Amino acid sequence: MELTFLGTGAGRPSRQRNVTAMALTLPPPRCSAWLFDCGEATQHQLMNTPIKISRIEAVFITHLHGDHVNGLPGLLSSRSYHPGAGPLRLFGPTGLKAYLEAVFSATYSHLEYELIVTELVEGVVYEEDDYTVEAYPLQHRVPCWGYRLTEKDRPGALDxxxxxxxxxxxxxxxxxxxxxxxxxxxxxxxxxxxxxTAPDRKGRVITILGDTVPCDNIARLAANADLLVHEATFQGDMAEKAAAYGHSTTLQAAEAARQAGAKRLYMTHFSSRYRDEDMDGLVAEARTLFPESYAGADLLAIEVPRPGEPETDGTC
Known part of the structure; x- marks a missing residue:
């Protein structure tokens, strides 16, 4: 299982960072992808990865601010031109369906595959044989959600x-x-x-949050997660400014990871005031509270191993 950051900037794209999107590639033999948020130019970022648009099975939107959703109509439309693109599930806040209907109507767009839209209510929003996805509201300037993906345990190998x-x-x-x-x-x-048989192979837990100030549901979403992706728009001494805009700091993200018992934290959604050369300082600041803190970067792909297993599921 691999998470690829497609955009790690906040608000607007910069020369170093696109706006928010990330793709989770599911392990072999499935090898499909789930997309989390879809800011402007996400489909262009995907062209720089091995991930094919036709292999995206689901898209999970955290909120309807443009830097998280403006790339969605184009990506959905382009997917119609990719052979083998089957049904796609789309999850997001109330208003997502109306947003797409308005854009598609105004642009005379038509999809050549089934789009299944689910507007969120808290709790389990999707479940299948291998995975369960839960969503809970966060605290931002507009309705915003976080997602918790739980991979189900699998039986151990038979002797x-x-x-x-x-x-x-x-x-x-x-x-x-x-x-x-x-x-x-x-x-x-x-x-x-x-x-x-060997002991059951424990499933992974991945938590991906939208924009938020510190709130109670973060701990609920991130409890004992193998990977927590948390916004860190500002450095630690800018908590007042972060709160005014409905965002978090590096120290708040690190504290959330520590309190939740997460194993790794990847920070994202960095303000455009921060350049690549600033990342080491932001990570060092977070590590004063949570040593397993890291900074996301555009097109960075990270492995998410099963607990206690090597860092690979094989090659897709």
């Missing part, structure tokens, strides 16, 4: 030789053991799945 030694024949019984179910043999003995 087929050990199972055979216990008398389990080749066939469906091995599959049941591999899937975590105990089996009963023809002679009446029971073989427990836990006796012939």
């Amino acid at each position: 087929a030789e050990k199972a055979r030694a216990l008398g389990v024949p080749f066939g469906p019984l091995l599959g049941q053991l591999k899937n975590g179910r105990d089996v009963r043999l023809p002679d009446g003995r029971t073989v427990r799945s836990s006796d012939v």
Whole structure:
């Protein structure tokens, strides 16, 4: 599983940073992508990565400020020209559907695939076999949300030789053991799945927040997350200015990660006042509170390993 930052700037693009967007590439064999926010020129940023627009299955919008959503109509329209683009799920605040309907109507746009729009209510907003996504409101100048993606645990590897030694024949019984179910043999003995399989492979938790000042739901979203992506628009001594604009500082992001028990923090949404050469100082400031603090950068791709496993799921 890999997270690629497509834009890490706040408010407006600069020569060094585009506005907010990031893409999560799901592990093999699926290898599809989920997009979080879609600021202006996001589809151009995607052209500088291996991620294909046709492989984007879902888009999660945190709020309707332009630097988080103005790239969405163009990306959705362009996706119609990519062969193999199937249905796409779109999640975001109330008003997202009306925004798209207005743009598509005014520009005579038509999508060649099914777009499934869900406007958010707090709690679980999406669930499938492998993942659950929750959303909770944050505190910004407009309605804004954070997302918590939880990967479900998977059964550990089956030790087929050990199972055979216990008398389990080749066939469906091995599959049941591999899937975590105990089996009963023809002679009446029971073989427990836990006796012939490795421990479950723990799923990952990734938390991606929209713009926010410190608020209670951050801890709820980020509790024990393997990766927390938190805005840090301003440096630590600018808390008053950050609050006036509905944003957070580096120190507030670090404190949120510390209190939530997150494993890693990546800061993003940096004010255009900060240049690349300023990032080391901002990271050092955050690390005074949370040592595993890092700065996002445009087109930076980071691995998110399963807990206790090597930093790769294979190659997509």
